[in-house]
Amino acid sequence: MSVSSVEAALAWEVSVDDAPVALSARGDLVAVAGAEGTVRVLDAAFGAEIGALDLPGGALRVALSPDAQHLAVTGPMGYALWRRVDGRTTVRESGAWSAAAAWADQERLAVASGRRALVLDADGGQLWRTEPAASTVTDLAWLRQGRRLAVAAYGAVRGHERHTEQPVVTYPYVGSHLALAVAPTGKWICSGNQDASIHIWRTRDGSELTMSGYPEKVSRLAFDETGFWLAADGAPDVTVWDFAGKGPEGTAPRSLRCHETVTALAWRPGAAGHLASGGDDGTVALWHATAGRPEARLRPARTVEGDGAAVAALAWAGPHLLVSAHRDGRVRAHAVPSRTAL
Numbered sequence: 001m002s003v004s005s006v007e008a009a010l011a012w013e014v015s016v017d018d019a020p021v022a023l024s025a026r027g028d029l030v031a032v033a034g035a036e037g038t039v040r041v042l043d044a045a046f047g048a049e050i051g052a053l054d055l056p057g058g059a060l061r062v063a064l065s066p067d068a069q070h071l072a073v074t075g076p077m078g079y080a081l082w083r084r085v086d087g088r089t090t091v092r093e094s095g096a097w098s099a100a101a102a103w104a105d106q107e108r109l110a111v112a113s114g115r116r117a118l119v120l121d122a123d124g125g126q127l128w129r130t131e132p133a134a135s136t137v138t139d140l141a142w143l144r145q146g147r148r149l150a151v152a153a154y155g156a157v158r159g160h161e162r163h164t165e166q167p168v169v170t171y172p173y174v175g176s177h178l179a180l181a182v183a184p185t186g187k188w189i190c191s192g193n194q195d196a197s198i199h200i201w202r203t204r205d206g207s208e209l210t211m212s213g214y215p216e217k218v219s220r221l222a223f224d225e226t227g228f229w230l231a232a233d234g235a236p237d238v239t240v241w242d243f244a245g246k247g248p249e250g251t252a253p254r255s256l257r258c259h260e261t262v263t264a265l266a267w268r269p270g271a272a273g274h275l276a277s278g279g280d281d282g283t284v285a286l287w288h289a290t291a292g293r294p295e296a297r298l299r300p301a302r303t304v305e306g307d308g309a310a311v312a313a314l315a316w317a318g319p320h321l322l323v324s325a326h327r328d329g330r331v332r333a334h335a336v337p338s339r340t341a342l
Helices: none
Strands: 011-014 020-026 029-034 038-043 049-054 062-066 070-075 078-083 089-092 101-103 108-113 116-121 127-128 140-141 148-153 156-161 171-174 179-184 188-193 198-204 208-211 221-223 229-232 237-242 253-259 262-267 276-278 284-288 302-304 311-316 321-326 330-335
Touching: 020 321, 029 062, 029 070, 029 179, 029 221, 029 330, 038 078, 038 198, 062 078, 062 101, 070 101, 070 108, 078 101, 078 108, 078 229, 078 284, 089 262, 101 140, 108 148, 116 148, 116 188, 140 179, 140 188, 188 221, 221 262, 229 262, 262 311, 284 321
Parallel strands: 020 062, 020 311
Antiparallel strands: 011 330, 020 029, 029 038, 038 049, 062 070, 070 078, 078 089, 101 108, 108 116, 116 127, 140 148, 148 156, 156 171, 179 188, 188 198, 198 208, 221 229, 229 237, 237 253, 262 276, 276 284, 284 302, 311 321, 321 330
16 A cells, blocks of 8 residues: 555455445445446445345446435346345346436435436335436436436436426437536536536526536546535546536636546545545545646545556545445445545
């Protein structure tokens, strides 16, 4: 490691018998999903396994509910739900590509299912669904405290209110959306796109902005907890855009250079502006991502070497524990210093 054990102590390490593709951390749990559909639910403090399920056809995303009592996993052939109290698993092999799941609160979640989004209760009962989009739903997110659902598919991001099959607002963009990020303030909706751009809509009036010129497709976007900072891949540098005030129009991002290829992004809980990034070389970097001036190129505050196995996913289990999943099956948790330091 390039960080001393005092600065980023290894809290635990486990291995799973599937190549990880996604992580989720809520409350006292961490869930890791593998490419072949194996999902392990771990105790965040010690790494001990407390639950498991399998999704036929493989997994793409995993999402724990806010109260850590339920879990959703999505994949190419459908989705599955897990209940903590008794380990009950409900598998829906719909045959439809299910790219993502997002919890509105501890009782409701949305699941992408082919060209629709399904809104379910925590046990899988369907509450309502959207009308079919023009193509497969690639991502979705809640805003307005779970009262509106943003659904991304080719050509547009559409907003649906509760029980409204047809969209109440449409944000058009001719292109393929790969990732969706909604500011916690509800002020902005952003999409990372196949055409190597980030497209932004202001929800209040629908005004829009495109940040183009990335050398690669933008497939990872993440707002910090304040909603003022957006991190994105699409280049060897991670770019961090300032959304305070009137937003990023006419500004330049900060650039964070550590990895040849960025494979994961995760903001630390809180307002300190700390970001974790992962790369295909197995390195995890910790950043004061909002330091410096626009156009600044920042160096990592800390790095943790991962023995060469690419980082598949990152998640913060609270403000002091950073979990990384590596493609060789290792899942590691590092204790990170206080929010005011890295």
